[in-house]
Structures are given as structure tokens and as C-alpha cells.
Amino acid sequence: MRDTLIDTLEPLGIALGAALVALLLVQTVHVMLLRAGRRSALLTELANRAHRPTQWVVVLSAVYFTIRDTADEADWRHTFLHVEQLIIIGAVAWLVAALLVVAEDAALARFRTDVPDNRQARRVHTQVVMIRRVTVATVAVLAAGVMLMTFPQARILGTSVIASAGFVGIIAGLAAQSLLRNLFAGLQLAFSDAVRLGDVVIVEEEWGRIQEITLSYVVVHVWDDRRLILPTSYFTEKPFQNWTRNEAALLGDVMLDVDWWLPVPEAREELRRALESTDLWDGRVSVLQVVEATGNAMRLRALVSATDAPKLWDLRCFIREHMVTWLRDAHPSSLPRTRAEVTSAMPLHATLTGQTHTADSDARVFSHSVDGRARAEAFTGGERSTEGRSPTTPLPQPEWTQR
Structure with a gap:
């Protein structure tokens, strides 16, 4: 019993001492990197991001090799080492992901997005962010696969899965069709330069800015602080x-x-003066044209320019307000108006000549005029004689009118 207790405590004590030495070594390196990082932002980023995962990897590795070499006859040795392997694999994946993030941040630091002409920088940021997400996901999947391969049962299962990989691949492809479509679409967006982080877009009749691009969805920050989530x-x-x-x-x-x-x-001169009085205008375009002149008014179009979409919106509102105020104060007679012409019901020439017409005279085809009576005679039959008939004698009516 005593020998068994000694065989258990002795390896654990040695492992604990090795862990403390490894932890002290990692802390020393961390302090040295922080001091050196005063002159290098990359070293500071590396020291901050890689500190924790490095502690786990180094300490767990020291404990693993100590137990493997000193606890040969312990019953718990195999189980302990297996658990250690799983944790070390996870810690190594964590460290690799942290190092990749440091490298990607170092690449991003070379491209600033807080400058006026930042199109190329936003493109690089979009691609690096997508690469970061893919690499982190790949590292996690590989780490999970390596963990499973440490189990003998998983190796046997893997052989069976490989034998039926074709059928399983078809089923998985059908089940993950939407996921894979979004995944490849995200990669296509990142490297086709169709849309980038910070781009101003109009989607679903909403105006906003691309805030985030992931492997499955895109976040659009709408102008009123709403977020539009799209695949x-x-x-x-x-x-x-x-x-x-x-x-x-x-x-x-x-x-x-x-x-x-x-x-x-x-109006053109006033538009130019208004644009020159504000810092929203970038000085490129100032055009005023009459684009339509029909009905009761002319339609003017003032074309202006700005460095970006938010400034352009404010500039358009400013010009609209300024021009309306100028029209009201300087040219009130030029404000839109509705014209109406009031005339007499009887035409002027009829009043002067004394000729009048009744409503009935303009509503009949076969009476109330010489031409009308002639048409009526033509329809009643041209062979009938009209001799000896006084002008006041009424014409015989056709048979169809007497029915």
C-alpha cells in the first residue's frame, strides 16, 4: 500500500515541479516580449494574444512527458496521458489560431481605413477577415479530427466511414446545400471585390453600410441604426x-x-454661392438645368457632388432649403402657381355680329339649318317633288320616324 502511494505521489510531485518551471519560463518570455514591444506593435500583439495558449501548451507538455517517463507502473497512467493528449491538442489549436490572428492583424495594420481614399484598404480588410474565419474554422475542425483519432474505436469507425464515403457525401451535400452555398458565396464576395466592409449599398430598398461579412451572412448597418441581416x-x-x-x-x-x-x-449663380458657403461640397459639380417645362411650372434640377454618401444627403437637404428660401425672399412671383382663365359663356365674335346659337341648333343633324333640312330631304327620298310647297310647309316624315 505504501509503495503504491509512493508510486502515485512521486510522479505527480515531479510533474508539478516541471509545470512550475515551465510556467516560470513562459512568464519570463512574456515579460521580455512586452518590454521589446515598446518599440514594436507586432511583439506587443504577439505577447498579448499568444500568452495564455502558450502557457497551456508548455505546462501541459511538461506534465505529459514527466508522467510518461516517471509513472511506468501506475494504473492511472494510460487514462491520464490520454486526457493530457486531448487537452494538449486543443491548446495547440488555440495557439495556432492565435498566431494566425496576429499575422492577419499585422497585415491589416498596413492598410488604414480612416483615410478618405480607403477603397483598397477596405478590400484587403474584407479578404483578411474572411481568411481569418476560414483558417480558425479549419484549425478547429482539424483539432477535432486529431482528437477523435486518439480513440481506437474512432479509427475503426473511420475505416467504415471511408468505405461508404460516396453515399455519405451525397447525403451530407444535400443536407448542407444551403450552408455550402452561403460558404462559397462568402468566399466569392471576399475575393471578387463585389462588396467590401464599409461599402455603402442599397439592398431591399434600404440604404446602409456593410458592417460585417461572415461565411454565412452579411450585416448591413442601415442609416437609422437598424441592422439588416442577409445571407x-x-x-x-x-x-x-x-x-x-x-x-x-x-x-x-x-x-x-x-x-x-x-x-x-x-438661380445658377445662387446655387454656386450656396455650394461655396458649405464644407459639404467637394467642389466638383455644380449644375442647374431646366429638365422640364410643361403645364404651369418649370422643373429645375440642381446637380451637386460630395465626397461620400452621408455628406451628399446633407448637402442635398441644405441646397433644397437654401433655394426655397431664396425663391421666397428674392423672387416670390416665381413660386409655383396655378393659372385659370375666366371667359364669357358666349364667344366674342358672336356677341359682336349678333349671331347666336341655341343648344338644340348644335345638337341636331336634320333640322334647324339649311344644310340640316337638305340632309333630311335626302333621307326622305330625292324623287319626291317639292314644287308648290311653301317654305313653311313641313316636310313629310319618313316612315321609320312615324313608327
């Missing part, structure tokens, strides 16, 4: 508007209906 396959299967595809600068229009009396050249 990644949406952007490969349906049309959408990308306002920042090539550059962020945009054109916008302001429509105004005014009266025909407005002097358009003065």
Missing part, C-alpha cells in the same frame, strides 16, 4: 446597388418646381 448568397444571386464600388464620391440631384417667370441664370 451571403443574396449578394451573388440578386442585384444590389454599391455606391462605393470604385470610389466614395457621388453625385446627387435636387428637384424644384418654379414658375416660368424665374430668371434661371440668377
Whole structure:
């Protein structure tokens, strides 16, 4: 009994001492990296992200090799080492993922997105984020597979699965069709440059900015702080508007209906003065045109430009308000109006000549005029004589009128 207790405690004590030495070694390296990181942001990032997983890997490895070499006759040795293997595999996967994230962050640090012309930077950020998600998922799947292979039963099961891989692959493909479609759509979005993080888009009649792109969905930050969640396959299967595809600068229009009396050249000069008085305008486009002149008003279109979509929206509202105020104060007679012409019910020439017509005279074809009576005679039969008939004698009516 005493020998058994000694055989158990002695390896555990040695393993504990090895773990403490390994932990001290890792902490020393961590402090050295932090000091060196004062001059290098990469070393600081590496020290912060890789510190915890490195502690787990080094300490667990020291305990594993100590127990394997010192506890040869212990009954719990095999089970303990197997559990240690599983934990070490998970810790190594954690460390690999952390190192990949550090490398990706170092690549992202070279491309700033807080500058005016950041299209290339946003493209790189989108691709790196997608690569990060794929690599982390791949590391996790590989780690799970390695853990399963440590079980003898799993190896036997793996042989059976490989034998029926064709059938299982078909079933899995059908079951995961939607998932795989979104997965490949996400990769396509990242590397086709169709949409990037920070792009301004119009989707589902909503105006917003691409906030997040994952392997399965895309988050659109709508202008009123709502979030529109769409599957990644949406952007490969349906049309959408990308306002920042090539550059962020945009054109916008302001429509105004005014009266025909407005002097358009003065309106153009006022538009230019309004644009020069605000920092929302980027100085590229200032155009005022009459795009329609029908009915009671002219339609003016003011075309303006801004560096991005938010500034363009505010600029359009500013120009609309400014031009309306200018029209009201400087040219009130040019505001939209409705015209109506009031005339007499009787035509002027009839009043002057004394000719009048009744409603009935313009509503009959065969009477009340010389031509009308002639048409009536033609329909009653041209062979009938009208000689000896006084002008006041009524014409004989046709048979169809007497019925």
C-alpha cells in the first residue's frame, strides 16, 4: 500500500515541479516580449494574444512527458496521458489560431481605413477577415479530427466511414446545400471585390453600410441604426446597388418646381454661392438645368457632388432649403402657381355680329339649318317633288320616324 502511494505521489510531485518551471519560463518570455514591444506593435500583439495558449501548451507538455517517463507502473497512467493528449491538442489549436490572428492583424495594420481614399484598404480588410474565419474554422475542425483519432474505436469507425464515403457525401451535400452555398458565396464576395466592409449599398430598398461579412451572412448597418441581416448568397444571386464600388464620391440631384417667370441664370449663380458657403461640397459639380417645362411650372434640377454618401444627403437637404428660401425672399412671383382663365359663356365674335346659337341648333343633324333640312330631304327620298310647297310647309316624315 505504501509503495503504491509512493508510486502515485512521486510522479505527480515531479510533474508539478516541471509545470512550475515551465510556467516560470513562459512568464519570463512574456515579460521580455512586452518590454521589446515598446518599440514594436507586432511583439506587443504577439505577447498579448499568444500568452495564455502558450502557457497551456508548455505546462501541459511538461506534465505529459514527466508522467510518461516517471509513472511506468501506475494504473492511472494510460487514462491520464490520454486526457493530457486531448487537452494538449486543443491548446495547440488555440495557439495556432492565435498566431494566425496576429499575422492577419499585422497585415491589416498596413492598410488604414480612416483615410478618405480607403477603397483598397477596405478590400484587403474584407479578404483578411474572411481568411481569418476560414483558417480558425479549419484549425478547429482539424483539432477535432486529431482528437477523435486518439480513440481506437474512432479509427475503426473511420475505416467504415471511408468505405461508404460516396453515399455519405451525397447525403451530407444535400443536407448542407444551403450552408455550402452561403460558404462559397462568402468566399466569392471576399475575393471578387463585389462588396467590401464599409461599402455603402442599397439592398431591399434600404440604404446602409456593410458592417460585417461572415461565411454565412452579411450585416448591413442601415442609416437609422437598424441592422439588416442577409445571407451571403443574396449578394451573388440578386442585384444590389454599391455606391462605393470604385470610389466614395457621388453625385446627387435636387428637384424644384418654379414658375416660368424665374430668371434661371440668377438661380445658377445662387446655387454656386450656396455650394461655396458649405464644407459639404467637394467642389466638383455644380449644375442647374431646366429638365422640364410643361403645364404651369418649370422643373429645375440642381446637380451637386460630395465626397461620400452621408455628406451628399446633407448637402442635398441644405441646397433644397437654401433655394426655397431664396425663391421666397428674392423672387416670390416665381413660386409655383396655378393659372385659370375666366371667359364669357358666349364667344366674342358672336356677341359682336349678333349671331347666336341655341343648344338644340348644335345638337341636331336634320333640322334647324339649311344644310340640316337638305340632309333630311335626302333621307326622305330625292324623287319626291317639292314644287308648290311653301317654305313653311313641313316636310313629310319618313316612315321609320312615324313608327
